[in-house]
Amino acid sequence: MDKQKxxxxxxxxxxxQISKKHEWAIRLGxxxxxLVVCAIITTVTTHLNPISVYASMIDGSFGSERKIWALLKxxxxxxMVSVALAPAFKMKFWNLGGGGQVMAGVLATATCMIxxxxxxxxxxxxxxxxxxxxxxxxxxxxxPAFCKAKWNTNETLFTLMMNYVATQIVAYYIIIWxxxxxxxxxxxxxxxxxxxxxxxxxxxxxxxxxxxxIVVTIFMYIYLKFSKHGYExxxxxxxxSTARYVGINVGKVIVRTLILCGLICxxxxxxxxxxxxxxxxxTLEAGRGFLGVMVAWLAHFNxxxxxxxxxxxxxxxxxxxxxxxxxxxxxxxxxxxxxVILFFVIxxxxxxxxxxxxxxxxxxxxxxx
Amino acid sequence: xxxxxxxLMICLAMVMMPMLxxxxxxxxxxxxxxxxxxxxxxxxxxxxxxxSTYDNNFLASFQESCDKMGxxxxxxxxxxxxxxxYDAAGEMVDDGCKLIFSDxxxxxxxxxxxxxxxPDVQFVSCTGDNALVAGVDNYxxxxxxxxxxxxxxxxxxxxxxxxxxxxxxxxxxxxKMGYVGAFTYAEVVSGYTSFYLGAKSVCPDVTMxxxxxxxWYDETAEKEGANKLIQGGxxxxxxxxxxxxxxxxxxEAGIPDVSYNGSTKSAAPNTYIISSKINWSPFYExxxxxxxxxxxxDTNWTGTLDTDSVQLTELNEDVAAEGTAAKLExxxxxxxxxxxxxxxxxxxxxxxxxLDSYLADVEADEAYEHETEVISDGYFHExxxxxxxxxxxxxxxxxxxxxxxx
Numbered sequence: 058m059d060k061q062k063x064x065x066x067x068x069x070x071x072x073x074q075i076s077k078k079h080e081w082a083i084r085l086g087x088x089x090x091x092l093v094v095c096a097i098i099t100t101v102t103t104h105l106n107p108i109s110v111y112a113s114m115i116d117g118s119f120g121s122e123r124k125i126w127a128l129l130k131x132x133x134x135x136x137m138v139s140v141a142l143a144p145a146f147k148m149k150f151w152n153l154g155g156g157g158q159v160m161a162g163v164l165a166t167a168t169c170m171i172x173x174x175x176x177x178x179x180x181x182x183x184x185x186x187x188x189x190x191x192x193x194x195x196x197x198x199x200x201p202a203f204c205k206a207k208w209n210t211n212e213t214l215f216t217l218m219m220n221y222v223a224t225q226i227v228a229y230y231i232i233i234w235x236x237x238x239x240x241x242x243x244x245x246x247x248x249x250x251x252x253x254x255x256x257x258x259x260x261x262x263x264x265x266x267x268x269x270x271i272v273v274t275i276f277m278y279i280y281l282k283f284s285k286h287g288y289e290x291x292x293x294x295x296x297x298s299t300a301r302y303v304g305i306n307v308g309k310v311i312v313r314t315l316i317l318c319g320l321i322c323x324x325x326x327x328x329x330x331x332x333x334x335x336x337x338x339x340t341l342e343a344g345r346g347f348l349g350v351m352v353a354w355l356a357h358f359n360x361x362x363x364x365x366x367x368x369x370x371x372x373x374x375x376x377x378x379x380x381x382x383x384x385x386x387x388x389x390x391x392x393x394x395x396x397v398i399l400f401f402v403i404x405x406x407x408x409x410x411x412x413x414x415x416x417x418x419x420x421x422x423x424x425x426x
Numbered sequence: 427x428x429x430x431x432x433x434l435m436i437c438l439a440m441v442m443m444p445m446l447x448x449x450x451x452x453x454x455x456x457x458x459x460x461x462x463x464x465x466x467x468x469x470x471x472x473x474x475x476x477x478s479t480y481d482n483n484f485l486a487s488f489q490e491s492c493d494k495m496g497x498x499x500x501x502x503x504x505x506x507x508x509x510x511x512y513d514a515a516g517e518m519v520d521d522g523c524k525l526i527f528s529d530x531x532x533x534x535x536x537x538x539x540x541x542x543x544x545p546d547v548q549f550v551s552c553t554g555d556n557a558l559v560a561g562v563d564n565y566x567x568x569x570x571x572x573x574x575x576x577x578x579x580x581x582x583x584x585x586x587x588x589x590x591x592x593x594x595x596x597x598x599x600x601x602k603m604g605y606v607g608a609f610t611y612a613e614v615v616s617g618y619t620s621f622y623l624g625a626k627s628v629c630p631d632v633t634m635x636x637x638x639x640x641x642w643y644d645e646t647a648e649k650e651g652a653n654k655l656i657q658g659g660x661x662x663x664x665x666x667x668x669x670x671x672x673x674x675x676x677x678e679a680g681i682p683d684v685s686y687n688g689s690t691k692s693a694a695p696n697t698y699i700i701s702s703k704i705n706w707s708p709f710y711e712x713x714x715x716x717x718x719x720x721x722x723x724d725t726n727w728t729g730t731l732d733t734d735s736v737q738l739t740e741l742n743e744d745v746a747a748e749g750t751a752a753k754l755e756x757x758x759x760x761x762x763x764x765x766x767x768x769x770x771x772x773x774x775x776x777x778x779x780x781l782d783s784y785l786a787d788v789e790a791d792e793a794y795e796h797e798t799e800v801i802s803d804g805y806f807h808e809x810x811x812x813x814x815x816x817x818x819x820x821x822x823x824x825x826x827x828x829x830x831x832x
Contacts, residue, residue, distance in 0.1 A: 121520045127513045232831055241609060241831060242507070244556075245535035334509040336535065341508065381503060387475060388504045 064416050072412050084405050091401035095394045103386060110380055117379020118372045130263035130333055131371045132364075133270035134325060138349035139367055140270075140277045141321035143358045144314050146350070147281065148290040150205070154216025156346025157223035158197045158319045162326020164227050165193035167337040170246045170253035170330065171234050182253045187327055194323020195316045197223060202315030206308030220346065228339050245335050255332040266328045273321060278360040280317075290314050322346075355402065373398060466497045466525075468714055469518035471511060471537075473530035475503040478643055479687040480668040484529040484552070484706055491710035495718070507532030515540035519547050525717045527552055527710070534567075541565035548717055552706070553613075555814035557725045559789050568709050569813035570729035573620035574761050575702030575736040577768045579684045580624020581757050582700045582741070582750050583662050586682050587629045589747035590661055597659045603634040604655025606665040606672045608642045610829040612787075616808060616815035617666045620768045621684070622824055627773065628753070633823050635660060638830035645669040654827075656681050673698065682745055689739040699746050701739045708733045726813040731762055769806035774821045781806075786816040 096107035356362030377391020534554035648671025685701035729735020760766035
């Protein structure tokens with residue numbers, strides 16, 4: 058009877074082992090297919106030559122010295138947020154509050170720059186704003202972590218809500234400090250004195266954020282890979298019961314990890330206000346708290362891998378806006394191409410983790426992608 | 427471990443590569459801009475895209491003006507009011523642009539920063555108000571005396587109210603208008619006051635209720651605001667916000683509407699009367715010509731009815747009161763020759779008294795002092811000391827239902 062039963066056309070099994078080479082072949086293959094699909098969409102809907110569209114995306118990211126610096130700055134900020142989120146996610150603490158933690162740092166920095174600009178020397182002001190932003194970011198992460206550790210509250214909702222609280226407090230202070238009055242905007246803070254602005258390193262405006270993000274990324278790589286803390290949080294992530302059994306204080310690990318996360322997010326907020334943008338708006342964080350989750354996840358929480366996944370995201374967004382300028386297209390077109398490419402990149406993870414078996418090619422790895 | 431080391435090296439290489447390329451790229455860029463000497467390039471940075479009536483008003487005429495002046499248009503849309511604006515302006519400079527416009531108020535700080543860093547390129551923050559204080563030679567502001575356009579639109583509204591009154595169809599004892607504003611800023615206050623004074627000039631017993639949405643573009647809030655005003659007994663509605671919310675609410679309720687930014691006749695054929703808008707072409711062309719001829723651009727440029735910067739869009743004869751077109755022509759001529767002033771102090775009172783002096787906050791600095799005397803010769807001199815509006819007085823007859831500063 059069993060032999061009479063019809064075998065399904067495709068069946069899916071979980072892969073036991075996959076070589077690095079095979080893994081990357083699948084990834085690159087999926088990107089290639091995505092590019093082909095995008096090319097078809099481009100040709101059909103806009104009648105443009107897809108090769109020139111791709112060329113202008115590359116030009117938008119790497120076309121001039123200024124564009125490369127802008128790309129590196131964007132990458133640095135995004136990377137910092139992603140790196141900050143990685144340990145929490147590795148611990149299976151779903152921290153969706155990266156954005157709020159950045160905004161807390163933003164608010165703290167802007168507060169120092171606006172209220173203390175004539176009371177402290179420039180160096181002291183930068184130092185005070187740095188400490189304030191670190192503290193604010195850490196506090197914003199500590200609150201949900203403490204409640205999780207103490208009362209097992211739902212961290213997903215809690216961190217998400219903290220984003221809105223941070224944004225609204227920022228909105229409140231924007232009205233208090235708006236300049237000019239009645240505009241609803243702060244504008245550039247200390248435009249004439251540049252008090253509290255980070256110095257430019259080697260004449261390059263964005264070099265400092267880039268350097269700081271490299272240091273933070275390497276630190277996080279070492280922290281997760283080689284430190285006792287890093288090991289403890291991965292045990293907590295695998296199984297809280299196991300962690301308890303081997304004598305790890307789960308609550309303490311959660312709070313400690315989230316404070317680290319908040320510190321880095323606060324630092325990011327500090328870089329945004331004192332280093333790059335010199336203003337405070339409710340949208341300064343620009344969704345990086347969520348985008349960072351994707352960047353971290355795509356890289357399997359490996360900080361070095363996040364450089365690549367982050368670069369992909371920033372490249373897509375800058376390239377997307379370049380094609381709208383170069384070809385007079387609506388910005389949504391860039392978003393469509395980004396969506397298609399991300400769909401394939403994320404989809405490739407499925408084929409890395411699972412194997413498809415077709416009815417005839419039984420047991421072979423014929424059609425992986 | 428070896429493999430990981432290699433992966434690490436590759437990643438670092440990927441990061442460093444663009445940096446190295448950056449160092450090499452600098453010199454070739456300079457060559458590029460020298461090559462493209464044939465056509466001057468002019469840039470425009472907009473906050474949103476064509477889907478916003480406000481940005482569309484900038485975009486539509488820009489390409490046309492550039493074609494007319496024989497320059498190449500470079501457009502960047504959806505640029506937020508942050509460091510992105512500075513970067514976008516910088517990219518335009520690299521691209522060879524000699525003149526760069528931005529369309530949103532919040533861009534101004536970043537445009538000013540870009541102007542300081544690129545002294546050879548001219549920057550204009552349209553609707554901005556900080557050029558006067560900044561004192562940077564290559565940084566400018568521009569606006570138009572849109573209050574004159576709103577005054578004229580108000581005249582059309584007042585005539586419609588007279589018609590409703592004569593027919594005995596007023597909702598209350600006296601005619602009442604409603605106004606949906608975005609924020610309680612000088613720009614909006616100046617706008618609704620001029621509209622009200624226009625209506626009052628032909629319909630002396632009119633009053634007006636104003637509500638604010640707290641957003642330049644929020645279709646739902648604008649529609650709700652208009653409905654609230656209609657339920658509150660308003661006989662006619664106007665708005666200063668960028669969506670179709672108020673016009674569609676009026677069409678559904680059958681209440682006449684004076685629109686903004688362009689005609690909304692196609693969406694509201696039975697209620698649309700007229701609309702006022704700023705035409706940016708004369709300014710674009712003036713600024714481009716100035717750069718072409720090596721002349722200086724005004725620090726504060728204010729377009730007027732005379733420069734055709736302030737326009738009324740088509741009058742809907744089916745809805746407007748009889749004789750509106752003729753009356754509008756007469757008032758427009760009066761505004762042009764100076765026999766009529768929009769903010770004539772004899773036409774309005776503040777807490778029952780006529781004003782003979784007012785200090786306005788013209789210098790948009792951190793002090794917020796009202797430092798400049800703006801009333802003389804019997805009228806408030808709007809947009810003369812700087813292009814952006816600064817009339818922020820609450821006059822009698824206008825009732826604010828709420829305020830919203832963002």
